[in-house]
Amino acid sequence: MQKTFIGPHLRRLRLERGETQAQMARALGISTSYVNLLENNERSVSVPVMLRLFEVYGVDWRAIAEDDDSTQLADLRAVLQDPLFEDVRPDLPQLRAALVHSPELARGFLKLYRSYQAATDQLISVASAGQSQAEPLIAASPESAVHDFFRRNRNHFPELEAAAETFWAESPPPLDDVYSHLKARLAKRLGLSTRLVPVQDLPDALRLFDEERREVLLSQAMDHPNRVFQLCHVAALVEQEALLDGILDRSGIQDTNGRARCRVELANYFAAAVLMPYDAFLAEARASKYDMDHIATRFGVSFEQACHRATTLQRDGAQGVPLFFLRIDKAGNVTKRFNSTSFHLAERGGACPRLDVHTSFRTPGRIVPQFVEMPDQSQFFVFSRTVDRPTFARHAQDIRLAVAMGCSVEHAPEIGYAEGFAVKATQMTPIGINCRICPRANCDQRAHHAAILARPVDTRRRGATRYQV
Structure with a gap:
């Protein structure tokens, strides 16, 4: 059985209540020395003490013992690849010890690094544009802030799942009539009418929610699954406004644009949970071994929507395969x-060119499987496929993107796309996060000289690329 250490949590709990260690010890019915050992992570906490914490302080022991170290550890390992830490890079045991003994310090370090990275990127942008900006230089981009918030929550929001489960409480619709039921529900419960309009009436948009006229306009450019999804999205914005506000308040996102982007993503999450109920989706994913085309057909959604939903299956006691989702355009953005x-997913610019998500553009609509290895030797199974976007006009055909889904290699046997591969004997493709911080000096796909590579350019030698040293 895994030992549970709660030192920093316990110390914060005691200080918030203005108690001494002796006072807390009396309240919990243990010795002062034991409280001291617990706070310093020199002893793991027992179940009776956890239960006593709940009785005395009203603190759920599952929350106080919640372990998000794996995400923070991955973030720390990625950050420490920066050349800034070349001479002082701690090893894995040191990082694990830091998370156990000083989790707040680790979180502060990550926050400081993100601010440094945001400031660096924005200063580069200012220099490139030759003009000043009105925005604060250390403000993270809205997309980065939203991504970090979702990742801190393991891309799972139980309160949205619970609300989605009650959405069809009155009369669940048959799968072939969800659209009609949604329109009727919006009209009856929210007083919203729905109208499908020609592309020329919404030349640059797919959906417009006119609050004053209480009307939702949907463009004919969208296919049926996306029209259904957009109606669920609007229902979330209106019907679940208070719930979305509560989640936003705890997100820590202060920037107006960041909060707006986060609201959109939370509404998308709710819509996906309504159309793909958690228990049914998880059962179908396991039964089909994550056949995303099959799952999309089963729930009447798009391939991309099914992939996105698969990343949210992180409910305690009913977890799916932990997955990442990455979408790129034809330029690699x-x-x-x-x-x-x-x-660790690329935050800006392009993903690693050795990742076969780029290759999938050559074979539209087909799954491209791949086994990859990061510079820290962590290994993953990745599958990619193209997805089509709505077309507004004849001259804008072939608006195509590509999505990649991936999991740690130990989960590959649970994914049907990995069948036929001998995982332990399969050739791993060496990849990096992106060229800016990739340590693979002589990669034949390098797009520019990485900041992490400090060796000078040898003018007498020409490698496979102009950036090889």
Whole structure:
């Protein structure tokens, strides 16, 4: 049985209540020395003490013992690849010890690094543009703030799941009539009418929610699954406004744009949970071994929507395979990312060119499987496929993106796309986060010289790329 250490949590709990260790010891019915040992993580906490914490302080022992170290450990390992830490890079046992004994310090370090990274990127942008900006230089981008918040929550929000489970409490619709039921529900409960309009009436949008006229306009450019999804999204914005506000308040996101982006993603989460109920989706995922085309057909959603939903299956006691989701455009830009794994996704610019998500554009609609290894030797199974986007006009055809889904290699046997591969004997493709911080000096796909590579360029030698040293 795994030992549970709660030192920093217990110390914070005691200080918040203005108690001494002796006072807490009396309240819990243990010795002062035992409280001291617990606070310093020199002893693991027992179940009776956890239960006593709940009785005396009203603290759920499951919450106080909650372990999000795996996510923070992955973040720390990724951050420490920066050349800033070349001479002082701690090893894995040191990082684990830091998370056990000083979790607040680790969180502060990550926050400081993100601020440094945001400031660096924005200063580069200012220099490139040759003009000043009105925005604060250390403000994280809205997309980064939302991604970090979702990842801290393991890409899972129980309160949204619970609300979604009651959405069809009155009369669950048959799968082939969800759209009609949604329109009727919006009209009856929220006083909203729905109208499908020609593309020219919404030339640059797929959906418009006119609050004053209490009307939802849907563009004919969208296919049926996306029209259904957008109606669920609007229902979340209106019907679950208070719930979304509560989640936003605890997100720590202060920036107006960041909060707006987060609200959109939370509403998307709710819509997905309504259309793909947790228990049914998890059962179908396990039964089909994560056949995403099959799952999309089963729930009447798009391939991308099914993939996104698969990353949210992190309910305690009913977890699916921890997956990451990455979406790129044809130029390689990362346009969406969600993560419940230790895989570190590129925040800006492009993903690693050796990742076969780029290759999937050559074979539209087909699954491309791949086994990859990160510079820290962590290994993952990844499968990629293209997805089509709505087309507004004849000259805008072939608006295609690609999505990649991945899991740690030990979960590969649970994914049907990995069948036929001998996992232990399979050739791993060496990849990195992106070229900016990748330590693979002589990669034949390098796009630019990495800040992490300090060796000078040898003018007498020409490697496979101009950036090889």
